[in-house]
Amino acid sequence: MACEIGNRTVLKFDTEDGVAVALARYIADLSERFIKEKGSFNVVLSGGSLIDTMRYLTRAPYKESVDWPKWSIFWLDERVVPLDSKDSNYRLAWDGLLKYVTIPNNQIYAINDKLSPEGAAEDYEAGLRDLVDRRILPLSNASGFPSFDLMLVGMGPDGHVASLFPNRPQRYEKKRWVTYITDSPKPPPPRITLTFPVINSSSEIAMVVTGADLAGAVKDVLENPDSDLPASEVSAQGLLTWFLDNDAASQL
């Protein structure tokens, strides 16, 4: 079932599996559209349950039909841990998605895991600036921040997105493209994260939210115009689409 709530399209499915089926088709359609328009597709991944919800992309028909070599992969946020750690969002994405598809390694933009959180954030931002200089990543005309084609965003029960938490200053960052946190309330504590000006410069955003523990935050973000939760600040230059299962939508 689809409806508009504010400037968001909200898609509701009976089960998490229904979300997963629809999400794979949505991503594959956008991949085709952007590759037709400009020859490439820049995708930003979250950690958490999102990667498992993307599972149908690794199967027929998408494994063969998607033009994977035209994709580039970035992280919305990353834990500052070794890339082979079980806490790494890179490893999560590698094990659940990237190892099954044919995205060239030099188009997978992992963090430098040898640096401090502050150093890793500076390094990731410098890498993005280099891609802008090389015209691989465009700047948004509207905001002057880099504009990714698609961000896939999860949400925590406290309404956090990326590593932008309530009661932490990173959510108010207005200048940096990438910032860092050393006391994330969700473990592990050291992380880097894209900032809201970058998130909100994306062409398309999917908020992928499943599970009953998120129902309270979903209600607040979608129905309370004065919501102060970080997720309520997410917007896109194109469409912002919420994918919910019945459990997450149970309080709407």
Ligand SMILES: O=C(O)[C@H](O)[C@@H](O)[C@H](O)[C@H](O)COP(=O)(O)O
């Ligand atoms: O690295 C992380 O922890 C994530 O990027 C984080 O922002 C995540 O997307 C949400 O916490 C939702 O996580 P779940 O989907 O597991 O609930």
